[in-house]
Amino acid sequence: MRMAAGTEDRERGADLAEAAPIIRANGLSVYYGTKQVLSDVTLDFPSNKVTAIIGPSGCGKSTLLRCFNRMNDLIPNFNMTGQILFDGVDLYGPGVDSTEIRYQVGMVFQRPNPFPKSIFDNVAFGPKINGYEGKLDELVEQSLRRAALWEEVKDRLKSSALALSGGQQQRLCIARALAVHPRVILMDEPCSALDPFATLAIEELMRELSEDYSIIIVTHNMQQAARASDYTAFLMGNEERIGELIEFGETRQITTNPEDERTEAYITGRFG
């Protein structure tokens, strides 16, 4: 599947090995009840990079993403085997607090989902619950600046978040995730409800944020993966076939010179 023996591949391997992975999936299989939806996924997500997960509808992208912050725990019938390491720690090991994990591994969803509260309160919500003892005003400003939203909202922090545009709401959701100081940000098709302008703003933001955070984004959009990500994982599967990892590598290689013909068929639009 990955890292065949060519020189280029060895170089790629060396590059990947440089930094310890922030998240490592090890022989991960996932079931909903008796239905298996992912089989034996082994994959390292590099620190401080943007990694895209691509693949046809129903192949298990969202399922995989939700394993990384234990969101699937909330789904009845969810079951998994194998292991996920977060910064070397078994994410599903005894004594791991799933609420704490969801702060460290933040999530941004397909549809912006701000709370029906003010802009300020959306960002302050997580830190308040966590008993943040610093200056909340500063933290809110810092998070909004980091999410490239501050200039647009600084004069109306007390107005409702629901009055913002879709793109602004999505950046607010990113600010809300940033306010609790995560290490990883998971994004499940974060731009699919946004116009091209707002989409570019989020892609640019992902790039900037990857200096300080590790970002994993699910996207249907090959151009988006090509523009915004450093690494790409291609999954395949459907209602009949259990989802599996087909190929993982640098986005440049996956999008221009994939090793697996199934990846090639997908990126050239022959299926999916």
Ligand SMILES: Nc1ncnc2c1ncn2[C@@H]1O[C@H](COP(=O)(O)OP(=O)(O)OP(=O)(O)O)[C@@H](O)[C@H]1O
């Ligand atoms: N809560 C659930 N209970 C039972 N089956 C589920 C559940 N969630 C997802 N599935 C099934 O698991 C498989 C993978 O779904 P998932 O949502 O992870 O795919 P996806 O790649 O994100 O698809 P899409 O691109 O359409 O969002 C599908 O067959 C789906 O029907």
Ligand SMILES: [Mg+2]
């Ligand atoms: Mg999905």
